[in-house]
Amino acid sequence: MKKYIVPVTLLVILTIIVSWIAYQRVLIQVNIGPGWDTFAFLANAMDFAGKGFGYAEFDRPPFLSFLTSIPFRLGYTNEATIFFVDGILFVFGVVGLYLFLKLRFDSIQSFLGALLFASFPVILSWVGLGYTDVASVSFSIWALYLLVLAVKKDSRFFYLSFPVAMMAFLTRYTAGLILFPILFYILISGRYLQNFKNMVIGVIGSFIVLMPFLILNNEKLGDPFTPFFSFFAGSETSGLESIAYQPNPFYYLVNLPSYISKDSTFSMWLVYIIVFIIIIGIVLYFYDIFKLELMKRRVKGHISKIFNIERTSTKIQAVIFLIFLVLFIGTFNRVSYMTSELIFFVLGFSAFILLKDVKIKDVEIDLLFLSWFMTYFIFHSTFAVKVDRYFVTMVPAFSYFIILGLSEISNKLKLKSKEINFTSWIISIFLVIIILSSTISFINAMPNKKDYIVEDSKKASEFLKNYDSSYKSKLIYSDVWPTFSWYLEANIKPMPSFNDIRAYNHELEKYNVDYYLTIYGNRNLTSYDKIGQFGTVGVYKKNLNKFETKPVMLYIGKNWQNYVENVLGFKAFIINGLSMDYGAKEYDIKKMNEDLYLDDYSLDELKKYDAVLLYNFAWHDQHKAENLILTYVKDGGTVIIDLSGNLDGIYYGLDDSIFLNTLITRKSLNENPKIVFSSNLTNESIKFSPFITEDGGIWYGANYEALGENKIKNLVVADGKTLIGIQKIGKGKIIWVGYNLFFHAFYYNNTIEKEMVKDIFSLYTKN
Numbered sequence: 001m002k003k004y005i006v007p008v009t010l011l012v013i014l015t016i017i018v019s020w021i022a023y024q025r026v027l028i029q030v031n032i033g034p035g036w037d038t039f040a041f042l043a044n045a046m047d048f049a050g051k052g053f054g055y056a057e058f059d060r061p062p063f064l065s066f067l068t069s070i071p072f073r074l075g076y077t078n079e080a081t082i083f084f085v086d087g088i089l090f091v092f093g094v095v096g097l098y099l100f101l102k103l104r105f106d107s108i109q110s111f112l113g114a115l116l117f118a119s120f121p122v123i124l125s126w127v128g129l130g131y132t133d134v135a136s137v138s139f140s141i142w143a144l145y146l147l148v149l150a151v152k153k154d155s156r157f158f159y160l161s162f163p164v165a166m167m168a169f170l171t172r173y174t175a176g177l178i179l180f181p182i183l184f185y186i187l188i189s190g191r192y193l194q195n196f197k198n199m200v201i202g203v204i205g206s207f208i209v210l211m212p213f214l215i216l217n218n219e220k221l222g223d224p225f226t227p228f229f230s231f232f233a234g235s236e237t238s239g240l241e242s243i244a245y246q247p248n249p250f251y252y253l254v255n256l257p258s259y260i261s262k263d264s265t266f267s268m269w270l271v272y273i274i275v276f277i278i279i280i281g282i283v284l285y286f287y288d289i290f291k292l293e294l295m296k297r298r299v300k301g302h303i304s305k306i307f308n309i310e311r312t313s314t315k316i317q318a319v320i321f322l323i324f325l326v327l328f329i330g331t332f333n334r335v336s337y338m339t340s341e342l343i344f345f346v347l348g349f350s351a352f353i354l355l356k357d358v359k360i361k362d363v364e365i366d367l368l369f370l371s372w373f374m375t376y377f378i379f380h381s382t383f384a385v386k387v388d389r390y391f392v393t394m395v396p397a398f399s400y401f402i403i404l405g406l407s408e409i410s411n412k413l414k415l416k417s418k419e420i421n422f423t424s425w426i427i428s429i430f431l432v433i434i435i436l437s438s439t440i441s442f443i444n445a446m447p448n449k450k451d452y453i454v455e456d457s458k459k460a461s462e463f464l465k466n467y468d469s470s471y472k473s474k475l476i477y478s479d480v481w482p483t484f485s486w487y488l489e490a491n492i493k494p495m496p497s498f499n500d501i502r503a504y505n506h507e508l509e510k511y512n513v514d515y516y517l518t519i520y521g522n523r524n525l526t527s528y529d530k531i532g533q534f535g536t537v538g539v540y541k542k543n544l545n546k547f548e549t550k551p552v553m554l555y556i557g558k559n560w561q562n563y564v565e566n567v568l569g570f571k572a573f574i575i576n577g578l579s580m581d582y583g584a585k586e587y588d589i590k591k592m593n594e595d596l597y598l599d600d601y602s603l604d605e606l607k608k609y610d611a612v613l614l615y616n617f618a619w620h621d622q623h624k625a626e627n628l629i630l631t632y633v634k635d636g637g638t639v640i641i642d643l644s645g646n647l648d649g650i651y652y653g654l655d656d657s658i659f660l661n662t663l664i665t666r667k668s669l670n671e672n673p674k675i676v677f678s679s680n681l682t683n684e685s686i687k688f689s690p691f692i693t694e695d696g697g698i699w700y701g702a703n704y705e706a707l708g709e710n711k712i713k714n715l716v717v718a719d720g721k722t723l724i725g726i727q728k729i730g731k732g733k734i735i736w737v738g739y740n741l742f743f744h745a746f747y748y749n750n751t752i753e754k755e756m757v758k759d760i761f762s763l764y765t766k767n
Contacts, residue, residue: 010111011098017436018094018118022087024443026128030080032447033454038130039482042082045069051077054491055481058220059227062213063170064089064135079486082130090127093138094118097396100145103152104362104400105407106421108428113403115432116274119439120399122259122391124446133392136172141396143168144372147182148365150202155195158202166206170213173228174393177379180341181371188352188364246386249333252377252394259391261438262445270434274402281405284412289360314354321350337382344374366404373397406431453519454483456535460517461487463532464539474514477507484517492517502570509547510573516540551610551765556598557617559645563746564613569758572765574613598625603632611638611765615742616645618652626660634730638765642737643702654702660734662712663705668698669739673718686756689748691718691739701739712736715760724757726764735764 034042040057041064047056048069067089068082094114101110117123126133143165150157165182168175186192192199214224221227248254257271324347332340348371355363376393380386410424461484464471471490478484481492495516498504504523508516516528519536527546532539552573555561561576568574596618606612612632619625633639647655647666655666669691677686691699704722706712712725718739725736745753 007102007107007110010107011095014098014111014114015091015095017115018091021118021124021439021443022090022127025124025446026080026083026087028443028446028448029083029128029130031450033451034079034082034483034486035129035131036480036482037132038079038082039486041065041068041130041132042079042486043482045072045082046077049073049077053485053489055485056220057482058217061132061136061170061172061227062216063167064130064132068130083128086130086135087128089135089138090118090123093134093141093396096138096141096145097399100141100148101400101403103145103148104365105403106424108425109403109407109410112406112428112431112435113399115435116402117395117399119435119442120259120395121262121442122388123395124439124442126389126392131389132172133389136168136175137392137396139164139168139171140175140178140393143178144181144185144368147185148368150195150198151185151189151191155191155198158195158198159205160202162199162202162206163209166209170210174379176228177341177375177393178372180345180375181368184345184348184371185364185368187349188367247384249381251386252381252391255388255391259388259395262442270431270438273431273434277402277405277409279405281401281408284408285404288408289355317350317354321347321354324350332378333382337379340378340382341375344378345371348374369397369400373401453480453536456519456537457483457517458487459534460484460532460537460539463534464488464515464517467531467539468515471515475511476515476517477511477513478517479519480517500566500570503566506565506570506573508542509550510575512542514542552608553611553613553640554601554606554609555613555615556601557596557613557615557645560613560615560742564615564742567742567745567754567757568761569754571758571762572610575609599628601628603628603635606632606637607635611640614639614641615643622659629660629734630729633732633734636731638733638735640735640737640761640765642740642742643704644700644738644740647700647702658707661706661708661710662736663707665703665705666700667703667721668700669718669721671699673721675723676717676720678713678715686752688718688753689744689750691744694747699739699744701741703738704736715764716756724760733764735761 037060040060043052043056044058044060044062044065045068046052048062048066049072051072064082064085068085071081071085094117097117098110098114101113105113123134143161146157146161146164150161161182165175165178168178186199217227218224252259260274261270324343328340328343328347331343348367352363352367360366373394376390376397380390380393406427407424410421410427413423415422415426457480465488468474471488475493476484476488476490477493477495479495481494484490485492493511493513495504495518496507498507501522501524505525505527507513508525509527516523516525516539518538518540521538525540527543527548528540529543530538531541550571550573552575555564555574555576561574565572565574598614598617598619599621606628612629614629629639641660643654643659643664646652647664654664657664671690671692673688673691675686675688693699704712704725706727710727710729712722712727714722714725716723722736722738723741724738727734727736741757745757
């Protein structure tokens with residue numbers, strides 16, 4: 001029992017300290033208010049609790065929201081609930097890391113390592129915020145800790161390890177990357193066959209955890225696996241976070257000091273000490289390998305002849321290791337992250353094979369933590385977009401190597417009595433004092449002011465509730481829709497971001513929006529009256545007397561929705577979806593998938609619109625899709641089509657094919673082609689921008705040659721090739737657009753070119 005007194009005592013002290021840190025951090029966040037992503041997780045939690053109000057973002061990781069929904073079901077629906085859940089998971093993770101480190105180090109070193117993890121500014125900045133970063137790392141710590149227990153102690157721990165790993169993944173999808181260190185450790189442990197049965201049971205347990213969320217995804221999004229695709233992107237953030245373009249692959253190493261401690265004379269001493277410990281510890285670690293083991297077992301003579309290896313198998317292993325080391329260094333940041341991950345996986349395994357005969361204490365755990373760190377370092381470093389908080393995923397492993405360095409130093413400077421290494425205790429206690437002082441200083445220095453956007457949003461929400469008691473039945477847009485959805489308990493639609501200020505009023509008119517809540521100033525809202533201003537938040541109400549009458553067109557496909565209205569001068573409402581209820585950027589996955597397919601629409605649906613636009617679209621049955629267009633046109637409809645987006649691909653590529661009785665071919669344009677207009681147009685003086693791609697390449701597009709009686713009358717040609725042509729069929733017409741003209745006008749922002757396109761379409765889309 002005596003041997004447990006010190007570890008348990010330190011665990012209790014650690015839990016008390018970390019609980020205090022978490023509590024202080026949560027209190028600060030309660031005063032500040034939720035962050036952008038927090039509102040989305042809160043809304044999802046309300047839906048999971050059966051108290052949803054229409055707004056939710058089910059493409060986000062669900063597990064933190066699921067845990068928050070438990071107190072929500074009990075009536076604790078305050079926004080602070082998610083802060084406390086996040087704080088509890090933080091404490092849970094720190095305790096897990098202490099126990100994990102105890103498998104390799106003594107109690108005081110493990111205590112120090114766990115406290116280091118808990119005190120890094122990059123961790124403290126995100127504790128208690130209601131984001132998924134710290135929570136997912138906490139589950140990852142426990143998943144890997146239980147994995148080691150399953151291999152070293154009892155394989156039944158696989159029953160817990162794999163389900164907890166799934167919880168980490170469902171908390172933040174990038175946590176799925178711990179699959180690499182999991183597989184790596186199982187492989188180097190060499191016990192996967194004897195543990196296979198319990199491993200399978202653990203995998204089944206993880207799928208039991210996953211299954212309810214697959215059902216949820218299928219119910220809410222129409223596809224059980226769609227949200228998991230964000231795993232490859234590396235981040236679920238979609239809010240107002242400042243994200244920087246950082247091509248430097250060593251960004252996280254360059255900024256490492258700021259993750260350890262913030263700028264101050266006292267705090268920087270901690271940085272210097274930690275860097276010193278790591279460097280000296282690494283030197284001593286490899287010194288032990290070479291001096292004490294390799295020299296004894298494989299090398300004859302002095303240390304200068306250390307690479308004179310006699311065994312052929314060892315030579316081969318060393319060559320393989322060096323090959324993959326050079327390959328990894330040479331290809332890092334030059335190939336996909338997955339390729340680098342696989343190369344490092346093999347590199348790590350070859351290192352283990354090379355060292356497996358060396359009696360290094362717990363080398364498997366050392367390599368596990370190295371694999372863990374490098375998995376996330378590779379993943380986040382190879383993307384150009386880098387955010388400091390992504391280093392959170394690397395902090396547990398980084399803390400491990402600090403303690404490994406300290407352990408190596410302590411072992412070389414032993415002051416030992418009755419199996420107690422006083423050197424370890426003295427250094428650790430000294431560092432604990434510095435860490436606690438630095439942590440208290442950091443917490444006291446944290447901004448503690450209320451978020452003015454959150455406060456202004458609360459006031460504006462209360463105003464709207466009193467102004468219009470039936471506001472929940474109205475269509476409301478906002479720039480900060482997650483915030484207002486939470487405070488209004490309603491499904492607030494997102495206002496897209498536009499480069500052209502005219503687009504905002506156009507967007508609101510298009511969907512007949514009742515209210516617009518904005519944190520921005522001049523939006524040129526000519527059809528909306530301001531009815532309230534609360535700090536940064538303006539409240540606008542529609543004025544139908546100021547609305548413009550414009551033709552309403554349906555766009556089927558993707559890409560044009562981003563710029564076609566701009567090119568047409570906002571003279572038409574372009575609906576990108578199956579119905580007028582499909583608001584801007586609602587991201588209904590079911591509808592988004594259907595929007596691409598022309599033959600998902602009925603003739604009656606098409607007839608609701610003044611015109612149908614087709615670009616980069618798809619079909620289930622090409623013959624059916626063509627008949628639908630022709631019938632719609634013969635009955636008096638107008639179709640605007642550019643097949644430049646349908647020239648490539650196996651299923652929907654139309655190069656050298658016949659579509660609508662017209663031969664479609666992929667052809668190039670000269671950089672400055674001769675532009676000729678129809679005789680009834682008076683735009684001969686228009687100067688087009690050069691026809692070259694963004695990277696200076698040749699401009700390609702669709703060329704058309706009608707094969708039937710209904711020929712295409714060219715309105716604008718470039719070197720004799722159709723840029724805009726009209727084909728009359730029955731009571732209606734098809735307007736053929738060639739060579740991706742809309743994008744050309746938009747990309748080069750040629751005002752005169754845009755005006756020409758707008759005028760022609762205004763003239764020829766009239767019935």
